[in-house]
Amino acid sequence: MAPDEVTEQPVWEEPIPLSGPRHLPPFPVHVFPAWLGEFVTAVAEETQTPLDLPGSIALSVLAAAAGGRAVVHVRGNWREPTNLYVVCALPPANRKSAVFALLTDPLYEAERQLKAQMAPAIVEAALTARLAREAADKAAAKAAGADADKREQLVSDAVGLAQTAESLTVPVEPLLLADDSTSETVTSLISEQGGRLAVMSAEGGIFDIIAGRYSGAPNMEVFLKGHAGDRLRVNRQTRREYIDHPALTIGLAVQPDVLRDIAKVRGFDGRGLLARFLYSMPVSLVGEREIVTDPIPESVRIRYERNVVTLTLALAEWTDPAVIQLSPEADKALIAYQQRVEPQLKVRGGALGHIANWAGKLAGAVVRTAALLHLAEHLDTGHTKPVTVDTMQAAISIGEYFTAHALAVFDVMGADPTVARARAVLEVLRTEGWQDVSRRDLFTKLSRSEFPNVTDLEPATTLLEEHxxxxxxxxxxxGARGRPPAPRYRVHPALMEVTA
Incomplete structure (x- = not known):
């Protein structure tokens, strides 16, 4: 039957949006140790912000304190560092800077105390190095002007003094936090600081820097290796830096548009940078906030500041990272969680298949989170106790929270190619105004970069049928002979007014 001979007038129901609002759970602050959960809750109350914002930043603060100073031994050769990349997306006017300051202030206090502790050693080492260089220079000058019979011994003495001077190093001032620094600066700072650094900011400028704002080309090596702890070596004419196990922590609060923009940066997804972040995208409270709020109780604030400083200073003393073990029960809980997640990574039919690059790192993120919660519970003795099953279950709850939010964030980024292609088909249907169309005619109007073959239409049209x-x-x-007619599609009559 030809299209104009179709007499059936089907009844159409309202179509389902292609990416309807997902259920975004609130941050599970109840799984935090009491001192941390109380402060996060109090900050959210005073600033009238979603719990997700201070909760996400609190994880970054723990990671800044522990990153590069503690690792988790899971099983076999599997070890995880304790640094994290966390980003919380909220629109403007959500008091992101105020929340950031409240959560990160103790890190700056810990940094100040570390600097005060190191100041005498730095002064002594600098003076010793200067005197050694001066002694070597004097010895070299004396050898240069000596008679031949004395020169050999004086040269030997000068060489020895020069070698001694060269071997002396002056410690750098301790630095825990950096703002939006260039990739080269971050690399140098990690090298100077014994392999660890945290980049914390209430803005998303670091993404612009990684994308090449100053260099003209993306430079993400340190951000890729700094998350995984892979060996980083820089050999250039002006500098050589070797970092065996870099541990970079990133904690950001950005506007949602930043996430949309970074998804378009070439290389961010392909090289796995986007897969390294834990994403939070809570609902803004602007317009529903209370004007008069309860301030943070002084005892809660003091306890939070004291504990963050204690944890940071206790771990700062470790040059070889403290090794944290899992209890057998915690490992069983982790294995059960991995067994639940693994089938979801299937490209076809897996709930996380379209974000498998991200979800494939989920178990590692849960392990890191468990270690941070464990250290927060045992501030200066965490390395002497194994992670309990309760702590692992708490970390799994946080992992499930970030999974739900990651699905929403990657929707914003357009990570699901089938949904993206279905939207392209909808746009063509709207533009052409078809009520009935053949697959071939539809195919001819679509971009070959998205639909190289007519068979590539099937997943998109199937999704549109389901919706x-x-x-x-x-x-x-x-006629009685020949091939059967090609399939056709009837189009929802109100499509022109529907927004997918």
């Missing part, structure tokens, strides 16, 4: 935008049917034969 009520299209109805496929098989036209009747017009």
């Amino acid at each position: 009520g935008y299209l109805r496929a049917y098989q036209p009747e034969r017009t």
Whole structure:
């Protein structure tokens, strides 16, 4: 039957949006140790911000304190560092800077105390190095002007003094936090600081820097290796820096548009940078906030500041990272969680298949989170106790929270190619105004970069059928012989007014 001979007038229901609002759970602050959960809750109350914002930043603060100073031994050769990349996306006017300051102030206090502790050693080492260089220079000058019979011994003495001077190093001032620094600066700072650094900011400028704002080309090596702890070596004419196990922590609060923009940066997804972040995208409270709020109780604030400083200073003394073990029960809980997640990574049919690059790192993120919660519970003795099953279950709850939010964030980024292609088909259907169309005619109007072959249409049209935008049917034969007619689609009559 030809399209204009179709007499059936089907009843259409309202189509389902292609990416309807996902259920975004609130941050599970109840799984934090009491001192941390109380402060996060109090900050959210005073600033009238979602718990997700201070909760996410609190994880970054723990990671800044522990990153590069503690690792988790899971099983076999599997070890995880304790640094994290966390980003919380909220629109403007959500008091991100105020929350950031409240959560990160103790890190700056810990940094100040570390600097005060190191100051005498730095002064002594600097003076010793200067005197050694001066002694070597004097010895070299004396050898240069000596008689031949004395020169050999004086040269030997000068060489020895020069070698001694060269071997002396002056410690750098301790630095825990950096703001939006260039990739080269971050690399140098990690090298100077014994392999660890935290980049914390209430803005998303670091993404612009990684994308090449100053260099003209993306430079993400340190951000890739700094998350995984892979050996980083820089050999250039001006500098050589070797970092065996870099541990970089990133904690950001950005506007949602930043996440949309970074998804378009070439290389961010392909090289796995986007897969390294834990994402939070809470609902803004602007317009529903209370004007008069309860301030943070002084005892809660003091306890938080004291504990963050204690944890930071206790771990700062470790040059070889403290090794944290899992209890057998915690490992069993982790294995059960991995067994639940693994089938979801399937490209076809897996709930996390379209973000498998991100979800494939989820178990590692849960292990890191468990270690941070464990250290927060045992501030200066965490390395002497194994992670309990309760702590692992708490970390799994946080992992499930970030999974739900990651799905929403990657929706914003357009990570699911089938959904993206379905939107392209919808746009063509709207533009052409078809009520009934053949697959071939539809294919001719689509971009070959998205749909190289007519068979590439099938996943997109199937999705549109499932959502009520299209109805496929098989036209009747017009003759007794030959191939059956190609499939056709009836198009929702109100498509022009529907927003997917």
